[in-house]
Amino acid sequence: MLRYTAQRLLVAFAVAISVSVISFAILRMSTDLAQALAGEAANQEQVEQIRIAYGLDRPLPLQYLDWLADLFRGDLGQSYYFRSPVAELIGDRLPLTFSLAISSLFLALVIAVPLGIIAALKQNTWIDRACLTLAVVGQAMPSFWFALMLIFFFAVQLQWVPLSGGATWQGLILPVVVLAYYAMPAIMRLTRAGMVDVLASDYIRTARAKGLSSTSILLKHALRNAVMPVIALAAVQFGFLLGGSTIVETVFALDGIGYLSWESIQRADFPVVQSIVLLFSLIFVVLTLLTDLLNAWIDPRVRG
Amino acid sequence: MTKLLDIKNLRVEIPIQGGAVHAVRGVDLSIDRGETLCIVGESGSGKSMSSLAVMNLLPKGAHRSADRMSFLGTDLLRLSHRGMARIRGDRIGMIFQEPMTSLNPAYTIGNQLQEVYRRHRRAGRAAARDRAIELLELVGIPNAPLRLRQYPHQLSGGLRQRVMIAMSLMCEPDILIADEPTSALDVTVQVQILHLLKDLQTKLGIAVILITHDLGVVARTADRVAVVYAGQILETGTARQVFGTPRHPYTARLLDSMPIPGMMRLRRKLQAIPGTVPSLTNDFQGCAFAARCDRARPECRTTEVPLVREDGHGFACLHPETEARFAQKAGV
Amino acid sequence: MTDISTETPIEDDFVRPSRLRQWLSHGGLVIGGTILFITIFMAIFAAYLAPGDPYLQGLGDRLQPPIWHDRGSWDHPLGTDQLGRDYLSRLIYGSRISLLIGIGTVAIAGLIGTTLGLVAGFMGGRVDMVISFLITVRLAMPLVLVALAVVGLVGNSLFIVIAVLGLLLWDRFAVVARTAAAQVRNLDYVAAARALGCSTPRIILQEVLPNVMGSILVVVTLEMAHAILLEAALSFLGLGVQPPLPSWGLMIAEGRDFIFFTPWVIAIPGVALFVLVLGINLVGDGLRDVSSPGGRS
Numbered sequence: 001m002l003r004y005t006a007q008r009l010l011v012a013f014a015v016a017i018s019v020s021v022i023s024f025a026i027l028r029m030s031t032d033l034a035q036a037l038a039g040e041a042a043n044q045e046q047v048e049q050i051r052i053a054y055g056l057d058r059p060l061p062l063q064y065l066d067w068l069a070d071l072f073r074g075d076l077g078q079s080y081y082f083r084s085p086v087a088e089l090i091g092d093r094l095p096l097t098f099s100l101a102i103s104s105l106f107l108a109l110v111i112a113v114p115l116g117i118i119a120a121l122k123q124n125t126w127i128d129r130a131c132l133t134l135a136v137v138g139q140a141m142p143s144f145w146f147a148l149m150l151i152f153f154f155a156v157q158l159q160w161v162p163l164s165g166g167a168t169w170q171g172l173i174l175p176v177v178v179l180a181y182y183a184m185p186a187i188m189r190l191t192r193a194g195m196v197d198v199l200a201s202d203y204i205r206t207a208r209a210k211g212l213s214s215t216s217i218l219l220k221h222a223l224r225n226a227v228m229p230v231i232a233l234a235a236v237q238f239g240f241l242l243g244g245s246t247i248v249e250t251v252f253a254l255d256g257i258g259y260l261s262w263e264s265i266q267r268a269d270f271p272v273v274q275s276i277v278l279l280f281s282l283i284f285v286v287l288t289l290l291t292d293l294l295n296a297w298i299d300p301r302v303r304g
Numbered sequence: 305m306t307k308l309l310d311i312k313n314l315r316v317e318i319p320i321q322g323g324a325v326h327a328v329r330g331v332d333l334s335i336d337r338g339e340t341l342c343i344v345g346e347s348g349s350g351k352s353m354s355s356l357a358v359m360n361l362l363p364k365g366a367h368r369s370a371d372r373m374s375f376l377g378t379d380l381l382r383l384s385h386r387g388m389a390r391i392r393g394d395r396i397g398m399i400f401q402e403p404m405t406s407l408n409p410a411y412t413i414g415n416q417l418q419e420v421y422r423r424h425r426r427a428g429r430a431a432a433r434d435r436a437i438e439l440l441e442l443v444g445i446p447n448a449p450l451r452l453r454q455y456p457h458q459l460s461g462g463l464r465q466r467v468m469i470a471m472s473l474m475c476e477p478d479i480l481i482a483d484e485p486t487s488a489l490d491v492t493v494q495v496q497i498l499h500l501l502k503d504l505q506t507k508l509g510i511a512v513i514l515i516t517h518d519l520g521v522v523a524r525t526a527d528r529v530a531v532v533y534a535g536q537i538l539e540t541g542t543a544r545q546v547f548g549t550p551r552h553p554y555t556a557r558l559l560d561s562m563p564i565p566g567m568m569r570l571r572r573k574l575q576a577i578p579g580t581v582p583s584l585t586n587d588f589q590g591c592a593f594a595a596r597c598d599r600a601r602p603e604c605r606t607t608e609v610p611l612v613r614e615d616g617h618g619f620a621c622l623h624p625e626t627e628a629r630f631a632q633k634a635g636v
Numbered sequence: 637m638t639d640i641s642t643e644t645p646i647e648d649d650f651v652r653p654s655r656l657r658q659w660l661s662h663g664g665l666v667i668g669g670t671i672l673f674i675t676i677f678m679a680i681f682a683a684y685l686a687p688g689d690p691y692l693q694g695l696g697d698r699l700q701p702p703i704w705h706d707r708g709s710w711d712h713p714l715g716t717d718q719l720g721r722d723y724l725s726r727l728i729y730g731s732r733i734s735l736l737i738g739i740g741t742v743a744i745a746g747l748i749g750t751t752l753g754l755v756a757g758f759m760g761g762r763v764d765m766v767i768s769f770l771i772t773v774r775l776a777m778p779l780v781l782v783a784l785a786v787v788g789l790v791g792n793s794l795f796i797v798i799a800v801l802g803l804l805l806w807d808r809f810a811v812v813a814r815t816a817a818a819q820v821r822n823l824d825y826v827a828a829a830r831a832l833g834c835s836t837p838r839i840i841l842q843e844v845l846p847n848v849m850g851s852i853l854v855v856v857t858l859e860m861a862h863a864i865l866l867e868a869a870l871s872f873l874g875l876g877v878q879p880p881l882p883s884w885g886l887m888i889a890e891g892r893d894f895i896f897f898t899p900w901v902i903a904i905p906g907v908a909l910f911v912l913v914l915g916i917n918l919v920g921d922g923l924r925d926v927s928s929p930g931g932r933s
Contacts, residue, residue, distance in 0.1 A: 011772070018773045026785060123364075136664075136921070140914035142865055144872050145888055145906035152899050202405040208361055209400075210420045210471065211393030214385075224410050236775075243778035247869055261781055262873060265788040273785050280778040288776075299410070 004296055012289040019281040020071070023274045024064050071278075077271040081264070086275045090257060097249070097256035100172065101241040104179035109234060112184045113227065116191025120199060120226075121218075131192070135185035143244060147178045147251040175252045182244055183237045190233050194226035201225075228295060235291040239284035307334045308478055308511050309358070312372040316353045316535075319365055325584045327353040327366075329535040332611075333513075335479065335528075340505060340512045342522040342543075345532035348581070351515045354532075355481045359398055360388045376478070394424040397472030401484035403464035407456035413467055414452030420474045439470040442507075443500060462493035469500065473508070480505075481513045486521065498524055519558060523547065531555050534581055534592035541617035551617070551624035554593045591621070599623050665922025671915025679731040686725035687713070690882050694720030699898045714904055717887070718894060723901070726882035727908055733883045734864045734912060737798055741863035742856050744802025749809025750852055754840050756810070757817025767810065774807045783866065787875045797876050801863050812855050816848035850927045857920030861913045868909055884909045 034051035035042075042050075051057050055066055070077070076086035119131040154160045154174060161170045198204060199222060207221045245258030253259070257276055264272040316328035328350040335341045345351040357368040358380065373380045375391065383391070392398070400406045407416060417439065418432035427435070433452070440448035443466040456464060465485060472480055482501065486494035502525055505512050514525055522529055522543070529547075530540040531554065539552040550556045582588045582595065591597070594604040604622055611620045678685060700716040701707050702723070714723040756767035786800050820826055820843070829839050868885025870876030877883040879890070884905040891901030 011769070014769065015772050015776050018769075019776055022773075022777070026789070029789070136914065136917060140861070140910050140917055142868050142885070142888075142906060142909050142913070144869055144885075145902070145909065148888065148892065148895060148902050149906065152895055152902070156896055202400060202402050203408040205361060206400065206406045206468070206471075207408070208389075209359060209392055209398040210423070211389045211391065212419065212423055213389065216419075216423075220411075221408050225408070239776075239778070243780045246780050246784065247873065250873060262784065265784050265875065268788070270789075273781075273788075277778060277781055277785065280781060281776045284776045284778070 001296060005293060008289055008292050012285050015285050016282055019285070020068065020278060021064070023278040023281070024067055026270070026274055026277065028060065028063075076275040079264075079269055079272050081267045081269040081272075086271050089260065089272060090275060090279065093255060093257045093260055096254060097242065097245050097258060100175055100179065100245060100248070100254070100256060101238055103172070104176045104241055105183060105234060105238050107176060107180035108183040108187055108237070109230075111180070112187035113191050113230065116188040117195050117223070117226075119188070119192045120195030123196065128192075131188065135188050138181050138185040141181065143178055143182045144247050144251050146181065147174065147248060150174045150178065151251075171252070171254070175248050175254060178248055178251075179241050179244060183241055187230060187233060187237065191226065191230055194229055195222065198222045198226040224298075228298060231298075232288075232291045232295060235287040236284075238287055239280065242280050242283060307374075308337050308376060309513075310334045310372060310374050311358065311370055314354060314357060314368065314370040314373065316350065316357050316362065317367045318363070319367070320585070323585050326587075327535055327584060328357065328368075331530075331532070331535070331537055333530065333537075335511045335513060337478070337511055338505070338509045340502075340514060340525050340527045342526035342529045343513065343515045343532060344517065344519065344522050344529060346517055346581075348584075349532045350535035351517075351532050352483050353535075355398070355483055355513060355515055359392055359396065359481065360385075361392075361398075390424070393420050393472070393477075394475045395477050396479045396481065397475075397477040398481040398483065399465070399468045399472050399485050401487050403461050403468055403488065406468055407464055409456055411455075412452065413454055413456065413459070417452070417467070417471050417474060420471060424475045435474060436470070439474055440467070442473070442504070443467075443470045445470070461489050462496065465489060465493075465497055466500065469497075469504070473504065473510075476508065477510060479511045479513060481515070483515045484517070485514070487516070487518065494521075501525070531558075535584060536592055536620065537611060537618070538593065538621070539619040540611075541619075545615075545617040549617075549625075551619035551626075552593075552621045553597050553599045553623075553625060555619075556625045599625075662922045662926060664918040665926065668915045668918025668920075668922060671911060672919055675731050675735065675912050675915065678728050679735045682728045682732060686722075686728045688722035688725045690721060690725040690729040691880055692721060696720065699894060699901065701898070702900055702904070705900075715898075715900060717890065717901055723904060726887060727884070727905060730882040730884045730887065730905065730908070731912070733794065733877060733881060734867070734909070736794070737801070737867040738860035738864045738916070740795075740798035741801040741805055741867075742860045744799065745804070745806040745859060745863075746809050746852065746856060748803070749806030749855075750813045750845075750848075752806070753810035753813025753815075754817045754844060754848070757814035757819075758821055758836070758840050758844055760818065760821070764814070767814070771807050771810050771814075774804070777804075779804060780866070780869065783870060784873065784875050787870060792870075792875055792878055794877050794881065797867055797870060801866055805859050805863060805866075808855050808859060809852065812851045813848055816851050817844050820844050820847045850923075854920050854924045854927070857916050857923065861916040861920070864909070864913055864916070 034047050034054065034056050038047045038050045055063060058066075067077075074087055076090070078084070079086050079089055082089060115131045115134070119128045122128050151174065155162065161173050162168060204217060204221055207217045212221075242257075245256060246262050247258070248254075249256045249258035250262050257279075261273060261276045264270075264276075311331070311333045314328055314331045314333070315326070318325045318327055331350070331354055333341070333343075333354065343351045343354065353362070353366075356362050357370075358373065360368075360380070360383075362368060368381075370381060375395070378391075380388065380391075407413070414433065414436055417436040418429070421427050421432040421435050422429075425431075436452060437448040440451055445451055445463060445466055451459075451463075451467075456467075459467065469480075469485075480501075485501070486497050489497060498521060501512060501514070504510070512525075514521065516522060526543040528540070528542050531538050531546065531552065533554055539546060539550065539555045546555060547559065550559055582592055590603075590605040590607055591600070591609045594600040597604065601623060607622065609620045609622055611618045694716065697712070697716055698718055698720040700709070700712050700720075702715040703710065703713045705715070712722050712724065714727060716723055717726065752767050752770070756764040783800050783804055787796060790796055790800075817840070826839060826843050829843050834842075867876055867883065868888070871883045871885035872889040874889065877886055879886060887905040888902050888909075891898070891905075894901055
C-alpha cells in the first residue's frame, strides 16, 4: 500500500507539473504580459520598465519557476480587467461553483446508482429498457439547450423558479438538474454493467448455494463489488461538472467560476483563464489520486 | 429405508432464440446416506445442470421439471424460494469448479465461513468463529485463526477449495454436491482434495454427489456411477458393475481409453470418439449415441431406448456389450 | 487421469444469424442508422432540399411561426428567425456544419489517438509509460474551458474549431487502441509475424490495426457525437462557428433573446441537434452490442 501510494503520488505530481507548464504556455503565448500590465495608454518606455520590474525580460524557464514559486505562495497574478488579484476573484466565486457541482453529483448518484441496480436486477425487462432510454436521451441532450428548455417551462411558463441568478436556493434548482442529468447516464450505465457482471459471478452463485437471503446477497455480496468502479467514475464526473459549469453558469447567469472563465476569455483576461484551467486540472488530479487510493484501500487485492 | 434424495424424470430446458436447449432430458437419480454417487459425462452433457436444478440455482430463464424431487420426504419442487434457501448451505452443501472465483474477493475467509453458520444456526459471532476454526482444521488448513483474517487472493487454489469445502460443511449437511471440484487444480492438489473428500465422508457420514468428466476421479471415489450423455443417463450402477461389466458401448469406449493406474506416464491422449453429439435443441429419435456407436443398427436410430435394469445395473442400449473387462484395471 | 471432455465435436446448436440479419434485428441500430442516413442525405443535397436561401434576410417577415402554429404558412414551414431568414433552410444547411465538425474532428482525433494507442499498447515498456502519461495529462485538463480558451486565443472559424476539438478529443481513441493492441500483442499470429522478422510499423498496420477496428469504430461514433455537442456549445457561447453560418448551436444562441415569445426558434435547432446526436449514439451502442454478444452497456 505504501509503495502504491508513493507511486500514485509521483504520477499525480508529474501530471500537475505538466498541466502547470501548459497553463503557463497558454498565458505567454497569448499576449505580451508587460504591455497588458502597463495598459493600452502606456508608452514604450513604461512598458519596458514594467517588463524589467516584473522580471519579464528573463528567460522563459526562469519566469516559469518564478511563476510557480508565486503559485505556491497563493499568488495567481493580477487580472487585466478587474485589476485585482486573481486568487481573490476565484476565491469569491468558488463556493457557488463547488456547491453546484457537489449537489448535482449527489443528485446524479442518488438517482443513477439505484436505477442502475434495478436495471441490472430486471435485465431485459421494460424497466431495464426505460432506464436505458433515460440514459441514452441524457447522453444526446445538449446541456445548454436543456437548460434553456427548463427555463422556458419552469421559469417562464410555470414560474415555479426564478428566471436566473443564484441569489436564492431556488435559483440553483434548474442548474443542478441540468448538471445532474449530464452526469447521470455514465454513472447509471457503469452501475448496471458492474452489477450485471457481479450477479453473474461465481461468488454470487456461492452465496446463493450457501442459502443466504436475497437481501444479504444483494447488499453484502453484490453491491460492494459492483459499486467500486462507480467511485472512480464519480471523481472523474466531478471534474467534468466543474468544466461543464462554464456552460451552465453562463446560461443561468450564475456568478461562479464557470461564468468568470467565459467572461475572462471574451475579455482576453488570460491570467484569470489560466488560473481557472490550472485550478480545475489540479482538482481533477487530486480527486483521481484520492479515489485511486480509496479504491486500493477498499479492495484487499490492491491493498495487499 | 427412504432415499436421502430421490429424483424421477428430471428435465431442464433453457430457452434460446427461436427454441430451447433441452439440457437434461429425463434423468433419474437417487442417493442414500453416506454414499458417493459419481455423475460422469462430457461438458455439455447436462451433469452440472442436473445438480443446479436440484439446488434451484439454474441460470436465469432455465426451467426445471420432474415427476419427483424429494429430499428426506420434502418435495423440493413445491418449496418456496425461502424454503429452498433454508435447505441450501444447511442440509445440502455445494462446491464448484472454480475455487479462484467462487469466494467473494471483498471479504475475509472468516467472514464468509461464519456467515453460513450464523444464517442457518442463528449462532453468535463467537460460536460461528469457533465453528469456522474447527472446520478449517477439519479440512486440513493449519493456522486457522490466522487464515480467518485473510482474503481469498492470499490463498492458493488448493487452499481456497479447502475453504469452500469447509464452508459447505459448516452446518453438517446431509448431502455435499461437488461440481467438478478438482478440474481447475494442479494434479497433485487434485489428489489431495479427493482424499480429503473421501476422508470427510467416512468421518461425517455425509452423502456426496460428485460431478466430473474425469474417469480417474470416478474410479477413486465412487460407490455408484451414472454415465450421462446428451442429457440422459446411458448407464448406471455400482462402480464395480459399471467398470467391471460396462453394458453401454459409450461407457465401454470411455473405459477402453482409460489408462491403467500406476502407469500414468504411459498416459495417452484419449482417442476422440468419431461422430457428433446430437443437437440438444431438437428432439431426436432413438439412442443419442447411435451416430457415434460402432455397434449401432438401424433400429437404434428409430426406436426409443429405455433404461433396463439387471440387478440394479441399468443401461439404455438395444445391443449391449456382453464382455466382462477392466475389473482389475479400474482397481475395484 | 482420463479426460473425456473437450475433444468431442458438438453440433453447432447456436447457429448465428447472418451479420445483416443481426444488424437489422437491433432496433437501436436501425433507428440510429436511419437518422444518420437522413442527416447525411440532407447535408449532401441541401441545395435541392432547402426551400430557400439560408442567408437571405427578409426584414418584413421576421420571427414567423412554424406551420403547426395558427399563423404559420407554407412560405416558411419552420418559420423564420429574427432576421427573417427561412428556418427550415437554415436547419438543412446547418446539418452540413454539424457533420463536418463530427467527421473532421474524428479524423484528426482518431488519427492521433489511434496511433498513440497502438504504439503504446504494442510496444509496451517505456513508450507505453510516456503515452499513458500524456493521456492522463490530457484527461486532467478541463475540456470545454481549454477549447474555449484556445478558440478565444487563436480566433474562431469553422476550421479552427475542428482543429481544436481534433487536438483535444483523442484520448478515448488512445485508451481503446492501447488496450486492444496490448491484448493482440501476445497472440500467436502476431508473435509469428514478429518471428518472421516483420518490422514493427508493418505488424501494427497489418496485424494489429484490423483487429482493433471494431472497438475504434465504436469510439468514432461516440466522439463524433461528442464533437457535435461541443461545437454547438462553443458556438452557443459565441466562441465557435461565426454568424451568419447556420450552426445549430449558434441558431439556439441567436434565438435566446426571443425565448419568451417565440420559443420555437430555440426548440427547433435543439431538437435537430438532439436527434442527430441520439442517432449517432444509437449507432455506436448498436455496433458495440453487435460486435460483443455479451450484452450492452
